[in-house]
Amino acid sequence: MPKLTTNLILFFVLLATTPAAAGTFPAGGAKYLETCRNATEAMEKKFKLPKRLLNAISLTETGRWHKASREIIAWPWTVYSEGRGRYLPNKEAAIAEVQKLRAKGVKNIDVGCMQVNLYWHPEAFDNLEDAFDPKINANYAGSLLKKLQREHRSWTTAVAYYHSQTRKYYIPYRKKVMKIWQEQKRKDSEARMAKAREAYKKRREMIARKMAEQKALRLAKREGEENS
Template structure:
């Protein structure tokens, strides 16, 4: 397994099972609508915990990032939303994965590829090649792993988590500054005692759903940086000026 993955597949499977059990415990006894909302938010949060464990990215940063990218207030609770699609400023939260995927595939059928998808709003045009399908981009764990690996690269480049998060959104200072103002508010509101579960694992082969690092290292980054220096903010390496999903929302 590659750096950032669990030492063996059985351990990995056990941790995933434990996360699902945890969600079940939290949801026990909740009203149906409230349970649905908590389940959706928990999918992003549980994926953030696992991706943080695999990569060493602080889990609180990943949880704050998913809320900055897709956070919504639903049933009186603010949290991330995995069934989120943003295209050219038209950001939409869907009630379930099937509806979100149908929307994304419908746009693709029209020739649209500039789509930000899932818990961490990974851009289809620039990063879709790292996933087996658009459906996999909606997989919270695959989405979180890619975001965490990308943040790891940015942290290596800039040497600072704040700078890495800012560059995740935009390398244009004006847009990055606005984004970080919201990120810091969300980060501060999260429990300060949230920690990664265990030490950072040693290098090992990557699971199939983990994006290969070469996707970030070759051919893409110069074009992506140029694209992000446009006239407005965008999702992760979006190539157009779009209004963020969070613009004007609590």
């Protein structure tokens, strides 16, 4: 962010390929599966952003297929530069990758859950430790998205400009984010409905048990009266 369409193409390929072809997370990566999601959820609340919107951007920016859960997961230790994304196993490795790129003279580098560009946003972080801190990374992205929305009075424009203000780049990006956002909201709705159904089922079962208990008590009382 901002970047050309190569990163989008990478993401489209991940979505289109089979789980096996899309690759797996680094060993021990399971502990980071909720890292970006937790960070974006916190910032959505902080900046009063539409629910799941920052998460949808994160999935678009750093999404990778997770075979076990069969879904795309945002990866916090992602580095994008020189036309390709790098999914590192941990924070230390991600920092080392950026340092290696900088040693080569590379300046255009995107980092973290939200793929904040270190060249175009030099004021975003004090150091690479902060750049790869998921909450600090998402905090900057959230504040930027909110600023863009205030300036343009539109969340869809804010999403587009988060990536680029060049039409041929932001249109496919915005479409991808909006599609993922709608899918995330659909999942939330389904989860709420499932929870409501389960709660209703439990209430019905509780009522049925109480009725059965009351019926048993009445029968026992009646039998007691008849035998007295």
